[in-house]
Amino acid sequence: MITSLSIKNYALIEKLTIDFSKGFSIITGETGAGKSIILGALGLVLGKRADLAALKNKEEKCIIEAHFEISKYNLIPFFESNDLDYESETIIRREILPSGKSRAFINDSPVNLQELQDLSLHLIDIHSQQQTQELSDEMVQFQIIDAIANNKELIFKYQEVLKSYKSDKSKLNSLLKRQSESIKEQEYNTFLLEELLAAQLKSGEQETLEADFEKLNNVESIKEALDKSLAIANEDQIGVLYNLKETKTALQKIASFSTEYQVLLERITSVAIEFDDITNELNRASDKLVNDPEQLDAIGQKLQVIYNLQKKHQVSSVDELLAVQNQLDTSLLAIGNLKDEIEKITNLIQESELQLDILATGIHSNREQAIPVLSHKLIVILETLGMPNVRFKMDLTTTTTYFQNGKDELQFLFSANKGTDFGLLKKVASGGEMSRIMLAVKAILAQYSKLPTLIFDEIDTGVSGEIAIRMGEIMKEMSAEMQIFAITHLPQIAAKGNAHFKVFKSTIGEDTQSELKLLSAEERVVEIAQMLSGTVVSDSALNHAKALLN
Template identity: 80%
Template sequence: MITSLSIKNYALIEKLSIDFSKGFSIITGETGAGKSIILGALGLVLGKRADLTSLKNKEEKCIIEAHFEISKYNLQPFFESNDLDYEADTIIRREILPSGKSRAFVNDSPVNLQELQELSLLLIDIHSQHQTQELSEEKVQFEIIDAIANNIDSILEYQSLLKSYKSDKSKLNLLLKKQAESYKEQEYNTFLLNELVESNLKSGEQEVLESDYEKLNNVEIIKESIDKSLAIANEEQIGVMPNLKEIKVSLQKIATYSTEYSSLLERITSLTIEFDDISDELNRCADKLFNDPEQLELISQKLQLIYNLQKKHQVSTVDELLEIQTKLENSVLELGNLEQEIASLTNSIQEKTATLDNLSKEIHDKRVKAVPVLSDQLVSILETLGMPNVRFKMDINPTMTYFENGKDELQFLFSANKGTDFGLLKKVASGGEMSRIMLAVKAILAQYSKLPTLIFDEIDSGVSGEIANGMGEIMKEMSQTMQIFAITHLPQIAAKGTAHFKVSKATVGEDTLSELRLLSNEERVVEIAQMLSGTVVSDSALNHAKALLN
């Protein structure tokens, strides 16, 4: 429960510090006095977004701090999972700097707004008139039924599985689309792959084939040139080789006379050996030369095949063709892997579908059992609030659709009077009836939740007299097990509180300030009397106020 709230430099509040007690606390004040400011400040502590308009003095920072006694509410797991220090007296502080930046702390550890909002859901429920209208929404109606049905854990498990199921479905759809596109390309890719495989290409063979082709295609010219070269080299009288040998013999005769001549002899000897080797190589080339039209044709066909493939695939080398062949082989393998992945995802989806169906059936069955419990309790409470003929009809119908909270659709029907047909709550219930129904719902839910604090912000809209008295009794009863605040304009409700706070607004010089203070017993009598009769308090109003308080 909240034990204290301090506010500095927020809206019309310059500085405020107030302590709260357990039980049933009342907050009253004239319209515009600042009750919404108090709730706004508390909202900032609980994680709502802020801006510079929140600052009273734009040159100073705004600080809002709230203390919560949480020892009885088993919140240690939340603090551990968010790496926060757990304290029985937990302090939440929110700061808004003049720059517009905002900071939040839990027990002096910085937290982000999402963490703060998650913690606030475990601490306080602020119920406003706007939330009363939400009662007509199917989502909220399901939340009420599920709280009574003890479905929360099952729904969390269902939602986690549903998220995984939707992820699998999304992946499967992408894979199926990819598979369909792959099938369209597969036939052509297979044709291209077979064409390359059958070509039996080898790295570097194009250069060899082109060389062999040139040799075979020009065999006569090559043979003529080699034969001529051999003739010049080896002609007995005028050939290069005989002349080199004669030069060598001549130099041998004078080599001993000078290093210069011996060097020349070495060089001519080396040249003779090299030329002799060239001559031998020419002979070998001549021996290998033969006219083979069939081989020439085979080489020509293979080269033409390579050229055609290069043109088709827009490349210039055999190595690039081999890379394309590898890619085509991989694409065929990928299609096989794709089919395996699709099969695996399909099996996963089938398993999750079965589990989701079982969970949704379990959720449905528990809802069906909870409906008469909720209906009976609502009727019982509302009979005390001036609705003796109220009836509810809640039809829970299973569907084939996976919703966020199961597979059910809900019709929450309502009839306030005898002889009137059931109708949708949002269409047939008046504002006053909705306020009473919402209070009844909160009273019932209080039995099933361990929420420390509940704040009713003018839930008494549209009611008065004995109905208001009954609503006050219900809130008072709820305060036996939780901390209750009621912001109200009705004296019948205000008189039920164990503590009474008043919000007021005053002009100080050129400034307007709001304050919140705890009323004494005497001040409380006057406040309730003013709520009964207006600004001028009569003796009868004072006596009536005392009677209400007693």
């Protein structure tokens, strides 16, 4: 429960510190006095987004700090999972700097807004008139039924499986899209791959083929050059070989006279040996050279295939064509792997659907048992709130759709009077009826939830007199188990509180401030009398106020 609230430099509040007690607390004040400011400040502590415009003095920071007694609410796991220091008296502080930057702290540890919002779900429920209208929302109706059905754990497990199911469905759709695109390309890629495979390409063969083609294409010129070279080498008396031998013989005669001549002899001998080898190579080359038009044509065709493939695939070498071939092969293989992957993820989806169906059946069964309990409890409470003929009809239908909280659809039907047909709550319930129904719902939920604090913000819209008295009594009964606050304009409800706070404005010079004050017993009588009769308090109003308080 909240034990104190401190506000500094927020809206019309310069500085305010107020302590709260357990039980039923009332907050009253004239319209515009600042009740919404108090709730706004509390909202910031609970994780709502900050607005620089909320600073009273734009040059100073705003600080809002709330103390909560949480020892009875099993929140240690939350603090451990968020790596926060646990204190039985937990302090939440929110700061808004003049720069517009906002900071939040839990027990002096900095936290983000999401962590603050997550903790606030375990601390306070602020019920406003807007939330009364939310009662007609199907998700809110399910939350009420599920609280009574004790479906929290089942729905948590269901949502975990649903998360995996949706993720797998998304993956499957992506894979099917890829498969569809791949199938369109598969035929063409298969043709390209078969074309490359038919070419029987080998690394480095293009250079060899081009050299062979040049040789065969110029066989006559090559033959002529080789034969001429051999003739020059072997010509009697004037040929190169003959002259080298003659030179060698001449040098042999003088080699013994000087080392210089000996070196020259060795060199000419080496040249003669080398040239003799060259001549033999020329002979072999000439002998091998054959004019083969068929071989020339075959090589030319193979080269043309290679050139065409290079042009088609926009590459310049056989090695690059082989890389394209491998890529196509891998791509076609991947289509087969894609099929296996689709089959695997389809099986996972089917398993998830089976789990979801089992969990959804359990959720549905619990809801069916909870609906008559909820309907009976609502009728009992609402009969005391001036709705003796109220009836509820909650039609639960199982669908094939996996919703976030199961597979059910719900029609929350309502009839306030005898002889009238059932209608959708949002269409047939008046504002006053909605306020009473919401109070009844909150009173019932209080029996099932462990929430420490509940704040009713003008839930008494559209009611008065005896109904207001009974609404106050219900809130009073609820306060035996939890801390209840009621912001109200009705004296009948205000009189039921254990403590009574008044919000009012005061003017100091040119400055207007909102303040919150705990009323004494005497001040409380006057406040309720003013709520009954207005600013001028009559004796009858005072007596009426005392009677209400007693």
